[in-house]
Amino acid sequence: MLKLLSEVPDPQVLSDSSTESSSSVAASLSKTTKRTGSKEATVKAEERSPYRGAVAKRNVQPPAATEPRQRIDEVPVDRPRVLLSAAYQDMFDSYEVLGALDEKEKDELSEDYRKTLGETIFLCRHAFRIAQKEKDEIKVNELTYLLAYLSYTAGQLVEASVYGEMAARWGDPKEAATREAAMIAIAACQEANASHWGIRDQVGELDQLKSVAEIVQQRWPSDPKLDAIWMHLAQSYFAFGKPLLAAETFLKIDKESGQFESSQLAAGNAYWSHFVDQASGGDPDPKEMVSLLKSADKHLRVAVESMQGDVASPTLNLVSAKLLLAKIAERLGNLDDALQWLEADPMAVTRKITTDSKKKKGMVLVDKSTADAVFDTLYRIKTSKGNWKEAYQSLAKLDAKSHPELGSRYTALAKGLVENLVQANKVSPWQVTLLTDLLKSVETHDAERWEAIQVWIGQSWATFGMKAASDELSKACFDHAESAFVRALKQPDFPESSRLSVAMLRADLFLRSGNPTASLEMIREVLQTSPTAIAFQMRAAKLLQEIAFQQDKVGGLLDAINGPSETTDDGEASPIWGWVKLSNALHQLSYSDKGTEEHRQQSHEANFYLARCQWLLANVTNDPSQRESQFMKLKSQLTRRIALSGVETGQGDVWQTGLETLLAKIE
Numbered sequence: 001m002l003k004l005l006s007e008v009p010d011p012q013v014l015s016d017s018s019t020e021s022s023s024s025v026a027a028s029l030s031k032t033t034k035r036t037g038s039k040e041a042t043v044k045a046e047e048r049s050p051y052r053g054a055v056a057k058r059n060v061q062p063p064a065a066t067e068p069r070q071r072i073d074e075v076p077v078d079r080p081r082v083l084l085s086a087a088y089q090d091m092f093d094s095y096e097v098l099g100a101l102d103e104k105e106k107d108e109l110s111e112d113y114r115k116t117l118g119e120t121i122f123l124c125r126h127a128f129r130i131a132q133k134e135k136d137e138i139k140v141n142e143l144t145y146l147l148a149y150l151s152y153t154a155g156q157l158v159e160a161s162v163y164g165e166m167a168a169r170w171g172d173p174k175e176a177a178t179r180e181a182a183m184i185a186i187a188a189c190q191e192a193n194a195s196h197w198g199i200r201d202q203v204g205e206l207d208q209l210k211s212v213a214e215i216v217q218q219r220w221p222s223d224p225k226l227d228a229i230w231m232h233l234a235q236s237y238f239a240f241g242k243p244l245l246a247a248e249t250f251l252k253i254d255k256e257s258g259q260f261e262s263s264q265l266a267a268g269n270a271y272w273s274h275f276v277d278q279a280s281g282g283d284p285d286p287k288e289m290v291s292l293l294k295s296a297d298k299h300l301r302v303a304v305e306s307m308q309g310d311v312a313s314p315t316l317n318l319v320s321a322k323l324l325l326a327k328i329a330e331r332l333g334n335l336d337d338a339l340q341w342l343e344a345d346p347m348a349v350t351r352k353i354t355t356d357s358k359k360k361k362g363m364v365l366v367d368k369s370t371a372d373a374v375f376d377t378l379y380r381i382k383t384s385k386g387n388w389k390e391a392y393q394s395l396a397k398l399d400a401k402s403h404p405e406l407g408s409r410y411t412a413l414a415k416g417l418v419e420n421l422v423q424a425n426k427v428s429p430w431q432v433t434l435l436t437d438l439l440k441s442v443e444t445h446d447a448e449r450w451e452a453i454q455v456w457i458g459q460s461w462a463t464f465g466m467k468a469a470s471d472e473l474s475k476a477c478f479d480h481a482e483s484a485f486v487r488a489l490k491q492p493d494f495p496e497s498s499r500l501s502v503a504m505l506r507a508d509l510f511l512r513s514g515n516p517t518a519s520l521e522m523i524r525e526v527l528q529t530s531p532t533a534i535a536f537q538m539r540a541a542k543l544l545q546e547i548a549f550q551q552d553k554v555g556g557l558l559d560a561i562n563g564p565s566e567t568t569d570d571g572e573a574s575p576i577w578g579w580v581k582l583s584n585a586l587h588q589l590s591y592s593d594k595g596t597e598e599h600r601q602q603s604h605e606a607n608f609y610l611a612r613c614q615w616l617l618a619n620v621t622n623d624p625s626q627r628e629s630q631f632m633k634l635k636s637q638l639t640r641r642i643a644l645s646g647v648e649t650g651q652g653d654v655w656q657t658g659l660e661t662l663l664a665k666i667e
Contacts, residue, residue, distance in 0.1 A: 004619050005549060008612055008661055011654035051289040052331045057280035058273060060241035065196040070109060072154035074125065075118030084130045088139065091123040095146070121150045141167065145177040148184045157197060160188035161205075165212050173219045182220075185212045186229060193236060203240050209233055210249070217252070227259050234266065243273035247295070261306045265321055268300030272324055290332070297328045314347045314364045319374075322349050326377050330384070338381045342374065349374055372398050379409070388417045389434050392441075400445060407446025411453070414438040418460045427467040432476065435464075451491060455502055458484035462509045478513040482506065500526060500533060507539060516543050516550075527575035534586070538602060540576045545613055554620055561613050579610035604655035611638060611662050631666050638663040 081087050098116045105113045124146050131139035144167040152160035164185025171178030189209035198204045213229050220226070234249035247270035253263035275292040278284045300321050307318040322341045326349075329338035342349045354363040355371050366374075375397040382391035391413055400406050417435055421427055439457060443450045458481045465477035485506050488494055503526045510519035520543045523536050530536065541560055548556025559565065563578030577585070586603035589595055611634065618630035638659055642649075645656055652660075 004616055007665065008615065008658065011608070011658050050286050050332075051275075051279065051293060052333075053279075055276050055279045058276050062196075062201070062240045063194070066191075066194045068195040068197070069155040069191075071156060072109070072114050072117050072121075073156075074122040075115055076122050077119055077126075080123065080126045082130070084127065084134055084136065084139065087123070087127040087130050088143075091120065091127045091143075091146075094120040094123050117150070117154055121147070121154060121156075124150055141171045141175070141178070144171065145181045148181045148188075152184050152188050157188040157192040161185045161192070161208050161212070164188060165208070165215065168212060168215045168219070179216075179220055179223070182212055182216050183225070185209075186216075190232065190236075193240075201241070203237065203242055203245075206233060206236050206240070206242075206245075209236075227253055227257050231259055231263065231266075234263075234270070238266075238270055238273070241277075243270040243277065246270040247274065247299075251299075261303055264299045264306070265303035265317060268296045268298075268303060268321070269324065271296035271299065272328065293328050293332055297325060297332075300325050300328070308346050314352055316364055316366060316370075318347060319349055319353055319364050319366060319370065322347070323370075323374055323377060326381070330377065330381055335381055335385050338377075339385075342378055342381075350378060368399050368402060372402055376403070379413075383413060383416060386416075386420060388413065388420065389430070392434060392438055395441070407442065407444075407449065410438060410441040411446050411449050414442055421464055421467070422460075424467065426469050427464045427473070427477070428469050429473055432464065432468070432473060435460075436480070451487075454484045454488035454491070455498070455505070458482070458488065458502075458509070459505060462505070462512060465509075466512055475513070478509060481509050485509070500530065500536070504535065504539070511543070516547055519543055520547070524574070524576060531575045531577075534582075534589075534599075534602060537577050537582050538606070541579050541582055541606075541609065544576070544578070545609065554617065557613055557617050557620075561610065561617070579606055579613060582606045583610050601653075601655075604653060607641060608655040608658040608662075611641075611659055615662050615665065635663065635666045638666070 077090075081090060094116065098113075098120050101113050101116065124143060128140065128143040128147060131143055144163055148160050148163035148167055151163055162185075164181045164183075167178055167181030168185060171181065173179070186209055189205045189212065192198070193203070193205040193209070210233060213226070213233060216223055216226055216229065230249055230252045234246045237243070237249060238246035247267045250263045250267035250270060253259050257263070271292050275289060275296065278292070279289055304318065304321050304325065307315065307321065326338045326341040329335070329341060352362075352364055353366045353371055353374060355366060355368055357365055375394045379391050379394035379398075382388075382394055395406065395409055395413065398406055414435065417431070417438065421431060421435075461477045461481035461484060465474045465481065468474035468477055485502055488502055489499065503522060507519040507522040510516070510522060520540060523540045523543065526533065526536050527540065544556060544560035544564070548560055559578065561579050563576050563581065564574035566574065583603070583606040586599060586606050590600045590603045614630065614634050618627050618634060621627040621630060642656070642659055642663065645652060647656060649660060650657070
């Protein structure tokens with residue numbers, strides 16, 4: 001019988017048909033299964049941006065305001081004198097009275113102290129105005145410094161910063177008072193900023209501080225306090241949500257400074273933070289985003305190079321810097337560089353961090369959030385590179401309590417591995433083991449989704465069974481597939497509309513695993529309750545003829561043509577129709593109001609398989625007269641069907657061509 005089949009080949013090999021059917025079933029499941037919901041919707045990936053797109057917004061909360069000092073206002077003096085020398089003497093006398101008050105009165109802000117300080121400020125400003133009018137630069141400079149000092153003492157912070165800046169800008173740089181005035185202005189700006197003197201979300205006090213600091217850098221570039229001033233200003237900008245200003249300020253620290261390493265580290269972090277702020281909202285310029293990432297990378301590299309000089313004593317700062325460099329490299333698409341920052345010596349981050357305080361010798365003790373950030377980044381990089389096993393190992397090190405999304409990541413990783421294996425020519429034992437472990441993790445950490453994807457899991461295992469490197473591995477994959485299908489069907493809320501589709505998948509699975517009889521039994525069970533399911537009737541008839549071909553049994557061929565003759569244990573006839581009834585039913589359905597193009601194609605397919613089985617049956621019939629009669633009857637049927645098609649010879653579909661081939665064999 002198999003030899004005869006080679007003369008009239010099947011236009012569509014059964015295994016190809018099975019695969020196509022499985023694909024269509026999978027498609028129908030994705031449309032009808034309500035359990036998958038939006039979580040399982042496939043979203044077409046957008047074209048990759050040069051910086052990997054948006055990021056989560058930073059939550060920046062300015063530091064809490066400190067309690068401001070009580071402000072002491074000026075107290076006017078009656079009939080102040082108009083000559084500069086007299087006005088200056090009055091101010092000086094009042095200043096001496098102020099200095100003579102004891103410390104207790106100053107600390108308690110006594111009435112005498114407040115009055116004397118207010119009068120002294122008034123007299124000093126009066127003398128200052130006269131000195132300005134008379135253009136006495138020496139007195140102007142002296143009185144400007146005194147006004148900065150007195151204003152700051154009285155809690156008049158803005159006034160102190162203005163007078164201090166004036167003295168620093170215009171005074172004699174060789175005079176100690178000039179430099180001291182600058183420091184008063186800086187202290188006033190810092191205090192005003194700390195108490196939120198102005199608008200909370202704006203940084204006018206810091207901008208004023210920056211102006212004064214630039215004067216100090218210009219007039220006293222070697223001042224030992226300058227680095228501390230720049231560092232404090234930059235840190236304040238950063239704390240108030242101005243990371244770009246912070247980065248620019250950190251970079252004012254000279255390379256020879258003892259704080260250079262810290263400033264480079266902070267500048268890199270500030271550029272990264274500004275990138276996050278810009279990329280998390282609006283429609284940022286991609287070129288600007290890449291530029292920010294590269295700036296962050298540049299300064300972090302400088303800091304890391306400096307810190308890695310002492311690898312015997314790795315620090316948390318070094319861990320943080322290398323982690324951030326890995327994130328930047330990942331965003332710029334430099335995955336190999338990203339891995340180098342985390343895994344390469346010196347100081348391989350993934351091997352040098354620990355959360356166990358008892359094991360910190362030669363290690364860096366980090367908190368769980370830092371450890372999670374390291375392995376979360378490593379997971380993303382490994383996934384992007386297709387290193388599924390190492391990506392899984394990275395996920396396994398994350399803390400499930402602090403990562404509620406861990407389950408969805410296991411699921412995403414499993415799907416990524418499946419997509420990769422679908423494209424592979426062969427599936428190896430280690431890949432099967434990895435997928436098994438991954439799916440166990442999905443079951444543990446993503447239980448709801450685990451239930452919803454059982455059909456997909458079954459389909460995946462069935463596909464891998466066909467690609468397995470050995471018969472033993474193939475059987476293991478098919479067993480996994482059957483278990484998944486059974487779990488899906490046992491779920492109480494599994495949609496009834498999908499049960500037939502899953503039954504078809506299971507039938508395909510049995511066929512793929514080399515058990516067509518079990519596949520036929522699965523279909524027979526479905527047809528017991530759904531006898532008009534055309535797709536199942538088609539599959540059953542194909543299975544019957546395939547079994548007949550393999551076993552070379554005429555009885556099997558008759559079953560495929562007319563349906564099985566045996567009855568069930570209950571005495572009922574088999575629900576499988578066979579090609580004759582299928583051909584008639586599809587012919588009627590094709591020309592009815594409910595007929596579709598698919599029905600017409602199925603009708604052509606059924607006609608061909610019926611004719612081929614009848615041709616085979618005639619060929620194996622021993623009685624010459626009976627064989628001749630069968631051929632004549634089949635010839636008449638084929639001639640009529642070809643004529644009714646209205647298609648010229650050689651111009652029809654594959655089924656029409658198959659009928660023409662059969663007719664030629666008979667003639």
